[in-house]
Amino acid sequence: MFLGLDVLAPQLSSWRDKALFTPGPLTTSRTVKQAMLRDLGSRDIEFITIVKDIRNRLVALGDGVEEYTSVLMQGSGTFGIESVVSSVIPPDGKLLVLVNGAYGKRLLKIANIHKIPFVELAFPENTNPDPSDLEKNLESDPGITHVAAIHCETTTGIINPIEDYGRIVRKHNRTYIVDAMSSFGAYPIDLKKCEIDFLISSSNKNIEGVPGFSFVLARKAALIAAKGFARTLSLDLFAQWEGLEGDGQFRFTPPIHSILAFRQALIELEQEGGVSARGARYKKNYEATISAMQKMGFKTYLKPEDQGYIITSFYYPDHPNFNFQEFYERLSEKGHVIYPGKLTVADCFRIGHIGRLGLTDVKALMSAVAKTLSEMKIHISEKNEE
Numbered sequence: 001m002f003l004g005l006d007v008l009a010p011q012l013s014s015w016r017d018k019a020l021f022t023p024g025p026l027t028t029s030r031t032v033k034q035a036m037l038r039d040l041g042s043r044d045i046e047f048i049t050i051v052k053d054i055r056n057r058l059v060a061l062g063d064g065v066e067e068y069t070s071v072l073m074q075g076s077g078t079f080g081i082e083s084v085v086s087s088v089i090p091p092d093g094k095l096l097v098l099v100n101g102a103y104g105k106r107l108l109k110i111a112n113i114h115k116i117p118f119v120e121l122a123f124p125e126n127t128n129p130d131p132s133d134l135e136k137n138l139e140s141d142p143g144i145t146h147v148a149a150i151h152c153e154t155t156t157g158i159i160n161p162i163e164d165y166g167r168i169v170r171k172h173n174r175t176y177i178v179d180a181m182s183s184f185g186a187y188p189i190d191l192k193k194c195e196i197d198f199l200i201s202s203s204n205k206n207i208e209g210v211p212g213f214s215f216v217l218a219r220k221a222a223l224i225a226a227k228g229f230a231r232t233l234s235l236d237l238f239a240q241w242e243g244l245e246g247d248g249q250f251r252f253t254p255p256i257h258s259i260l261a262f263r264q265a266l267i268e269l270e271q272e273g274g275v276s277a278r279g280a281r282y283k284k285n286y287e288a289t290i291s292a293m294q295k296m297g298f299k300t301y302l303k304p305e306d307q308g309y310i311i312t313s314f315y316y317p318d319h320p321n322f323n324f325q326e327f328y329e330r331l332s333e334k335g336h337v338i339y340p341g342k343l344t345v346a347d348c349f350r351i352g353h354i355g356r357l358g359l360t361d362v363k364a365l366m367s368a369v370a371k372t373l374s375e376m377k378i379h380i381s382e383k384n385e386e
């Protein structure tokens, strides 16, 4: 597979899962999975040391060593987002969310369920939320205390300008929350430069760990200021941090095995050359995918300048024989898993460029796409060349 980092156990040498061209959970290395073959007590000093090491490495990845801290939270990425939203907004606070896709909408749902007043600043799915609209809203509504943005809106793969938003949020002295779930680890993010108070990502995206927990990179001062605001017990971000800072332990059963895998994944990220090298590999996957797909006649939903290298949305081909379910199943039988679309306005499917995959995997997927099109008797190239 990729880099030759995987140590294959001899008896497993012929075993291979399907390649996951999805937004996560992703294909992980053999060695990341092997790191889970342990039984460690949650109060064991070795485990506590590992958790501490992970927390330090995460803060370093965001260039936030002085001012920032990190909190691991059990559950998937959404649990981490809900932990932040339900823990850091004061009882009289109000959240503005910049929305251009399903994950922005999810943030609103979370605010709604916790009865947190919110303002939705919505834009079309192929358009970045406009920083000047954000500024106007902050100027006209002094009640807004917090602003939330999505970095890579995985709905489409669009990259939103979080640094531009951050500058405005700071200028107007509000607190800034960023869902960087699908970008952190593959796009360099300077927490301070982007003026981020709370960034959320999870174990099973670009760090290439397995599912089990999310993590929050928090400006210490903002986290401390949020003490007592939590609306739940299990997702109380400040209490979780206090526990990790105090005796180094989780308050409730930690996902030990996925934490062990994650530490190995962080080591492999470093071995690969860090965030920039990982981003470069994903970008190569992305470029190889786009050019092969375009040659076959597929069209991307986003304009190239808005498109990130995390995941790409492709329009369904305009051909009577195309049926996504059949296309998906035929690719899956060949060992490649793609992803359905999540758009409200256009019929698309998605191909992810992240996870432990390289050009060999992309090429294999592209030949499988070509073969599948021919099996389904779909000819789109001619149609698009007029």
Ligand SMILES: *Cc1c(COP(=O)(O)O)cnc(C)c1O
Residues within 6 Å of the ligand: 023, 024, 076, 077, 078, 079, 103, 150, 152, 153, 154, 179, 180, 181, 182, 202
């Ligand atoms: C993956 C993802 C999430 C979290 O999803 P979970 O299924 O809860 O892990 C949140 N936001 C974005 C932008 C994502 O890509």
